[in-house]
Amino acid sequence: MKNLVSIVAPMYNEEEMAPLFYETISKIMDKIQDQYDTELVLVNDGSRDKTWEILKEFHEKDHRVHAIKFSRNFGHEAAITAGLKYAKGDAVIIMDADLQDPPELIFQMLEKFEEGYEIVNAKRADRKKDGFLKRKTAEEYYEVIYRLSGKIKVPKNVGNYRLMSKRVVEAVNALPEHNRVFRVLVPFVGYKTTELEYVRPARPKGETKYNYNSMFKLAGDSIVSSSLVPLSWAFKLSLDLIAISVLALITTLVFYILGRCGIDPFIFWDTGLYLILSFISLGFSLCLFFIGILSQYQARTFVEAQQRPLFIVEEDLENK
Numbered sequence: 001m002k003n004l005v006s007i008v009a010p011m012y013n014e015e016e017m018a019p020l021f022y023e024t025i026s027k028i029m030d031k032i033q034d035q036y037d038t039e040l041v042l043v044n045d046g047s048r049d050k051t052w053e054i055l056k057e058f059h060e061k062d063h064r065v066h067a068i069k070f071s072r073n074f075g076h077e078a079a080i081t082a083g084l085k086y087a088k089g090d091a092v093i094i095m096d097a098d099l100q101d102p103p104e105l106i107f108q109m110l111e112k113f114e115e116g117y118e119i120v121n122a123k124r125a126d127r128k129k130d131g132f133l134k135r136k137t138a139e140e141y142y143e144v145i146y147r148l149s150g151k152i153k154v155p156k157n158v159g160n161y162r163l164m165s166k167r168v169v170e171a172v173n174a175l176p177e178h179n180r181v182f183r184v185l186v187p188f189v190g191y192k193t194t195e196l197e198y199v200r201p202a203r204p205k206g207e208t209k210y211n212y213n214s215m216f217k218l219a220g221d222s223i224v225s226s227s228l229v230p231l232s233w234a235f236k237l238s239l240d241l242i243a244i245s246v247l248a249l250i251t252t253l254v255f256y257i258l259g260r261c262g263i264d265p266f267i268f269w270d271t272g273l274y275l276i277l278s279f280i281s282l283g284f285s286l287c288l289f290f291i292g293i294l295s296q297y298q299a300r301t302f303v304e305a306q307q308r309p310l311f312i313v314e315e316d317l318e319n320k
Ligand code: UDP
Pocket: 009, 010, 011, 012, 013, 014, 045, 073, 074, 075, 076, 079, 095, 096, 097, 098, 100, 207, 208, 209, 210
């Protein structure tokens, strides 16, 4: 019996890309059909354009297509969560629907899978085509997550494009948390992993659904999900601040004694006052900063406690 390969793609307002994506991926599925059975799991994440009508057509004409429609837009990671839940493959490949994840890499991913790798990550070779700000923020993002993720080591420049074996998918699906950043969850699971490098092309059609707000949220979710280290920063810094305060106290005492002895130590008084005020305002800012960090964790703990479903499926057109 042949192994089943599932290709999973989330789609949000992708009416321009969907036909091109399907055409490209179905050709790849045709090419591997001697070796594998295939299915294409397409999750429509509450698109407001014609994406769902297009997916229904694919499902009607192609028995390999499994089309799922969310009741509204739940977000990229929620759509991936659904795709992984519905995919039945022995190997499951997650990719964006805009062909920025080069489909030709699928052949090499499957070779690695046959060699016994259970996770094959696609790693971006360079970001020369990105704008300066996007490149810098992405570099910092991966650097921070890599440093904070401790033993797990979230790989740099690896997004969502990857192949996973069935048992990796089952392990990821079994993780109970709502905060689902896949690039963090998959390395947590472990298993034999390798990487393939690729250059990310520009989007052929349509536009990005990520703005700086959603990228900021993704960065927050990734940090909170991969590390508790930021929570210890306030405590560590407070020890330094206590030491500085003790030093300030001793200096005041020395000044007081000097004053008593008739020596005037207050020639630096003005500068000293400014220093003290700056120190107090720095202290306040640091307090607010650490309350900010705390609230990032607190808010996400609240979301976990709410236990709402990650997504709601309105229609499920299974492959035949
Ligand atoms: N996407 C989604 N839900 C969203 C936003 C995006 O399912 O709320 C999908 C989108 O259709 C695409 C993938 O996630 O298949 C990546 O999105 P995009 O190309 O906009 O991200 P970028 O490549 O710019 O980071």
